[in-house]
Amino acid sequence: MGYKIVKKAELIPGQTTMMVIEAPQVAKKAKPGNFVMLRVSETGERIPLTIADCDREAGTVTIVYLVVGKTTAEMNTLKEGGEFLDVCGPLGRPTHIEKSGTVVCVGGGTGIAAMHHIAKGHVEAGNRVIAIVGARSKNLLLFCSELSSFCPELRIATDDGSEGHKGFVTEVLQEILETEDEIAEVVAIGPVPMMEAVCRVTLPFKVKTTVSLNSIMVDGIGMCGACRCTVGGKTLFACVDGPEFDGHKVDFAELRTRLWQFREQEEESMEKFSQECQCHGR
Numbered sequence: 001m002g003y004k005i006v007k008k009a010e011l012i013p014g015q016t017t018m019m020v021i022e023a024p025q026v027a028k029k030a031k032p033g034n035f036v037m038l039r040v041s042e043t044g045e046r047i048p049l050t051i052a053d054c055d056r057e058a059g060t061v062t063i064v065y066l067v068v069g070k071t072t073a074e075m076n077t078l079k080e081g082g083e084f085l086d087v088c089g090p091l092g093r094p095t096h097i098e099k100s101g102t103v104v105c106v107g108g109g110t111g112i113a114a115m116h117h118i119a120k121g122h123v124e125a126g127n128r129v130i131a132i133v134g135a136r137s138k139n140l141l142l143f144c145s146e147l148s149s150f151c152p153e154l155r156i157a158t159d160d161g162s163e164g165h166k167g168f169v170t171e172v173l174q175e176i177l178e179t180e181d182e183i184a185e186v187v188a189i190g191p192v193p194m195m196e197a198v199c200r201v202t203l204p205f206k207v208k209t210t211v212s213l214n215s216i217m218v219d220g221i222g223m224c225g226a227c228r229c230t231v232g233g234k235t236l237f238a239c240v241d242g243p244e245f246d247g248h249k250v251d252f253a254e255l256r257t258r259l260w261q262f263r264e265q266e267e268e269s270m271e272k273f274s275q276e277c278q279c280h281g282r
């Protein structure tokens, strides 16, 4: 028996999709920061996706994904009522959340969905959360109404100035760090260049900075070594030691290189999938 898609919504047409999936065993234990390994069919690859939200009573988990290649494109062909073959989780270490004071949560692109779950956890723990979300343009912003429902301090940045601050999330963060008295932690989730830039901004302020690494994963349980990363000079596995790490210690250059290592095969696989779709009239 598979894992039923109880709701599917295109958040940004053709680009970003949200799915609510029936997975009671996963929902029962899921915490902010956890992810699932998900497989569409017997011949498909397993991919990691962050649990953007969960509903224990309904037994569902929410995922939000950007369509970037073969598997995410294949997922987009599934319909409400359809099923995934596997949804394995919750995996990874959950976010370390304790009552610590003011926490700034920064989300970029699809990372906003994952950041929203973490921000909610911090609010529930009694922390003051300042959320900063960023996108290229207003129509690419995600989860703003969900965030503002529990987080009164929501700051928006868009590259083109169509909403909020014109510029990057890092500029808004810099201003907050300069004006706020005490920031206990900054959490950043989004594209690698954004997380790296956030770490550069927080370093001189000596503020604890947590990032979530999107390393390539194959099994997600620490057996294959695909998600190897270097943090503070030590070799670690993002799936079992992370995916969240101290951003000031992450070797981002290595992460970038490893994320690109299968680009040729990924393009080939997408090309083949597109041709199959055309043949089957999808």
Ligand SMILES: Cc1cc2nc3c(=O)[nH]c(=O)nc-3n(C[C@H](O)[C@H](O)[C@H](O)COP(=O)(O)OP(=O)(O)OC[C@H]3O[C@@H](n4cnc5c(N)ncnc54)[C@H](O)[C@@H]3O)c2cc1C
Binding pocket: 035, 046, 047, 048, 049, 050, 051, 064, 065, 066, 067, 068, 069, 070, 071, 072, 073, 110, 114, 213, 214, 215, 216, 217, 218, 243, 259, 260, 263, 266, 267, 270
């Ligand atoms: C812990 C974790 C949580 C993630 N959460 C989200 C999320 O919530 N939403 C979201 O849109 N994306 C998330 N990702 C990234 C997502 O897994 C990839 O976008 C997806 O695997 C792409 O698969 P594809 O076949 O569509 O694209 P492909 O063409 O195969 O790959 C496109 C790019 O995605 C990355 N990628 C490919 N395969 C994998 C893999 N097996 N594991 C990880 N990355 C891979 C590589 O950088 C690659 O260049 C997460 C990654 C990790 C490690």
Ligand code: FES
Binding pocket: 216, 217, 218, 219, 220, 221, 222, 223, 224, 225, 226, 227, 228, 237, 238, 239, 240
């Ligand atoms: S994905 Fe295999 S060790 Fe992390």
